[in-house]
Amino acid sequence: MTLAGPELDWAPHTAELRPYQQRIPRGPRADRQLREITVSLPPYIRDRDFPIQRSLAAMTAASAGDLGHLDLVHGRTMMALNHLQLRTEAVDSSKIENVDASIADYGRALLGVGANASAVSMASATTAMARMIRDAEQRRTVRPEALLQAHEELFRRNPDEAHRAGVFRTRQNWVGGSDYSPLGALHVPPPPETVPGYLEDLFAYANRDDVPPLVQAAIVHAQFESIHPFIDGNGRIGRALIHAVLRRRRSTRHLTVPIASALVAHRERYFGALEHYRAGSAAPVIALMAQATSIATAESWRTATNLRDLRTQWHDAVGGSRPGTPLHRLLDLLTEEPIVNVDLVMKQIDVDGAVAQGVIDALETAGVLAKAPRSRRAPVWLARAVLREVEDLSTRIQESSRRM
Numbered sequence: 347m348t349l350a351g352p353e354l355d356w357a358p359h360t361a362e363l364r365p366y367q368q369r370i371p372r373g374p375r376a377d378r379q380l381r382e383i384t385v386s387l388p389p390y391i392r393d394r395d396f397p398i399q400r401s402l403a404a405m406t407a408a409s410a411g412d413l414g415h416l417d418l419v420h421g422r423t424m425m426a427l428n429h430l431q432l433r434t435e436a437v438d439s440s441k442i443e444n445v446d447a448s449i450a451d452y453g454r455a456l457l458g459v460g461a462n463a464s465a466v467s468m469a470s471a472t473t474a475m476a477r478m479i480r481d482a483e484q485r486r487t488v489r490p491e492a493l494l495q496a497h498e499e500l501f502r503r504n505p506d507e508a509h510r511a512g513v514f515r516t517r518q519n520w521v522g523g524s525d526y527s528p529l530g531a532l533h534v535p536p537p538p539e540t541v542p543g544y545l546e547d548l549f550a551y552a553n554r555d556d557v558p559p560l561v562q563a564a565i566v567h568a569q570f571e572s573i574h575p576f577i578d579g580n581g582r583i584g585r586a587l588i589h590a591v592l593r594r595r596r597s598t599r600h601l602t603v604p605i606a607s608a609l610v611a612h613r614e615r616y617f618g619a620l621e622h623y624r625a626g627s628a629a630p631v632i633a634l635m636a637q638a639t640s641i642a643t644a645e646s647w648r649t650a651t652n653l654r655d656l657r658t659q660w661h662d663a664v665g666g667s668r669p670g671t672p673l674h675r676l677l678d679l680l681t682e683e684p685i686v687n688v689d690l691v692m693k694q695i696d697v698d699g700a701v702a703q704g705v706i707d708a709l710e711t712a713g714v715l716a717k718a719p720r721s722r723r724a725p726v727w728l729a730r731a732v733l734r735e736v737e738d739l740s741t742r743i744q745e746s747s748r749r750m
Contacts, residue, residue, distance in 0.1 A: 354625075357394070359388050359624045360386075363382055364383055373525065385535070385536055386624060391548070406632065420601070427649065431602050435602055439475070439581070440464075442585075453684075454724075457689075475589065477492070477499055500579050510578070515538050536573060545575060552591055560636050564631045565623075568631045605638045619634045677709070677714070688725070
């Protein structure tokens, strides 16, 4: 496979002709008559080293340094920042897959009080990403078990995909082209019987300590997308894998910067970088990852400042609040959890239902909270200023990315 563009710096995928037969013959005649397909076989990368050029090395080092500095300054003291970043990342990672929903519906899905399918999918992506990052942090390794658990979380509430949730594929899949067969596909991943070996190789590379973290994260992601080990959900799980690698390497200890927010601004460039990787050039996806990390980090600094200012404004809006009181604890909670109901408030600030409703009402009167539309039967309240910051963070990252 050849592709005009960057210089080859990585082993290209090889093409191999394989027999093929539809499991359930459907679709146009050409799909039903397809008997051979060309699969794309990635190189094994366990012991492979990337010959990074000086300019790209400087870019990745600078991006990693900026990320580490943000995490050092704000990570330990601003848990709210991580919550916002994580949700921004999960939402925009879903948008790359054309999954979108309103913030209000997304909030209902997070609370488990009913929402549309897209919102449920976005909420599941948030939980799946958090699970994978936490596992890498606690165990200091990137594990296939964590990958499967995250995939199970992503799809267990999807009635069409629940039976495949948390299971590596056992049949051939493909990207693009026909809905019925690999005819005209953009990428045909390796056959299912090769997936276990490729994943063993991938995790060996992901757990090395002698590769620059951003280089490692980019290559792990690109290799994972080439393997495509699931029938669905490869993009969102693969982007969560970026953060699992960075957390294992301690590039971040507390924060999850919204890298996908930068990638969604350049969907075609992002998919093109993955195609260059398959053709034997890893530099484009590494450079894109470094650039996305730098932009997401810079805008996250601004969000950290905005959150601190917002908390001060809320304090003034309620006429002050004493530390330790339910009102003060709820104000602190809202910077981390800007979508709440009575049950969540009861649980998180350890009060009974009457007190929880009372402090919610007080903050609604002060304009800090607003009741979500279409939530009369199962009331949900939104801290709209925080949610605007979630959306603004995503918008700023995308706008900055488009200027690069």
